[in-house]
Amino acid sequence: MISNLTKKVIGWRVKVMTYAMCSNFDWDTKKEEFLIAKNYFNLNASFLLKFHICYPLMMTTYLISKLYSEQGIGSGTEIGSYVLGWAENLTIYMFVAIQFRVLGYRRHLASFSNQMFQYSKEMQNLLNERGLQLDNYLVRIIHTGELVMLFTALYSVLLPLAFVVCISVEFDPNHKFIEEVLEVNLQMSPAHLPYILFLFWISLSALNSTFIVGMVGIIYFQLSKICISVLTSVTVQKRVNAPNTFSRRIEYKVMTKGLGVRDDTFVMKMYSIQQVFNKLLNEFYASVLISCHHVIFLAVFVFLSFLFIKYSALVLSSDVSVTALFMVGISASITAEWLESMISDNICKMSEEFVEKTRRLTNRKSYFYKFVSSCPNMTYKTAEPFFGVDKHTFPQFIQQGLEFLISLLVM
Structure with a gap:
């Protein structure tokens, strides 16, 4: 369940971003649910989007010009600076794409998150009604979710x-870029405090959308894992209808792992809600704007590996x-691709x-069996209908990365 x-971590993080005028959402402390920020689009949306689009384009032009300049890239330090610039630039592109998706689907995300909060409350109430408790494994999942959420909230600020x-x-290449374009030698000093605060605010607004996307994914995976686990059947017994009932449907009493004995209709209802959540999640994540992070991870892996092998002598001889x-x-x-x-x-x-367990314990002619089947x-699913993320995704990621890397080295 959502603890x-x-x-509190989500509410604290959203409130801080709202006060900093970096959030698309607000948080209702009493109801513990998301709201759409009203003043955000009038004040900041147009400016932030233009800046987040223009800056990486200018940075890309700057990095390409450095590569084809007369001085070139010769030392290990210059190679490291050049690679850092491309890695940061690709990351900025990813944040911009995610921000576009969040802006377009902000109402969908708020509604989806609030529905998951409500579903978690109902499941907790069902446990409390019968005095049931989750087993130690599921409790550890809840505590792990708390730590991951806290880490995500702090990480998106730090x-x-x-x-x-x-x-x-x-x-840093961004330092050189600002120095050449704005003629400002940026330093951590009171004289440059306005520049520092402005850059921090800009980057914070980009990371806030990434936090929202990560938050929705963390809550969904945690809630799904717990709810599917407690709904899994242990035993299924046929229930005989009363003589005065007209229903011919074979009904069952299901002994679930975590919710005790329940009717088959209850299990079907709760599992159907989980399927709806899965559909809503894929509706948001199945977008090129979100799934581009797979391409960026692949590009960073291939690009850094190629330069590390090609210029190994210069890199290892440097700092x-x-x-x-x-x-x-x-x-x-x-690591990021493997975890996902x-x-x-x-x-x-x-x-x-x-x-599989429910089908094995249920009569083939029953409605419950047909529903489960x-x-x-x-x-x-990401970039639907192209592919979904499962155990085969990571080996494919490594395979494609090695194929691109070998092709670059042979050229």
């Missing part, structure tokens, strides 16, 4: 701060920070287990 601590600190270092930059970029893209593949595949396996597996 109170998770809701990353813009780290970005501003990095810009003040001469090694340790340059070598660490390459290793962190390569490992981060691989693992989590989505876990939900798919749990829905398969629910269907008609239920598709819950999957996380």
Whole structure:
């Protein structure tokens, strides 16, 4: 279930962004649900979108001009700076794409999140009515979700701060870009405080949309994992209808893992709600604007690996920070893709287990059996209908990355 601590973290994060005028949403503290921010679009939306679009385009032009300049890129330090610039630029493109999707689907996200909060309350009330408690495994899932949500909230605030600190270092290409275009040698000093605060506000607004997308995914996967687990059948017994009833449908009493003995209609209703949530999630995530992060992870992995192998002598002979930059970029893209593949595949396996166990324990002619047999597996689809994310996604990611890398090295 969605714990109170998770809701407090979400509410705190959204409120802070609302006060900073960086949020598309507001938070109702009493009802504990999302609201659409009213003043955001009148004051900031047009300016922020234009800036987030123009800046990476200008940065791309600057990086390309550096590559074809007379001086070129020769030393390991210059290679590291150039690679850092492209990695940051690709990340900015990803944030811009996510921000466009959130702006267009803000009402969908708010409604979807509020429905998940309400569903979590109903499930908790059902547990409290019969004095039931979740087992230790599901409790650990709740605590893990709290830690992940807290980390995501802090990360989406600390990353813009780290970005501003990095810009003040001469090694960073953004520092060089600002110095050449604005003729400002940006430093962490009171004299440059207006520039620093402006850059922090701009990057914070971009990260806020990413936090909303991550928050929705975390809540969905946590809620689905718990609810499917407690609804999974342990035993199924046929219930004899009373003589005065006219229903010919074979009804069953289902012993669930976490909710005790329930009617088959109750299990079908609760699982149908989970299927609706899955459909709503895929409706949002199944967009090129969201799924572009797969392409960006692949591009970063191939690009950094190619330069690390091609210019290994220069990179290894330079500062340790340059070598660490390459290793962190390569490992981060691989780790992010692996985690997404693992989590989505876990939900798919749990829905398969629910269907298989229920079918095995139920009569083939019953309505309950036909309902379960008609239920598709819950999957996380991105760029629908091109592909879904499951256990096969990560091996395909590695395979495609190695194929592109080998092609670049052979050329």
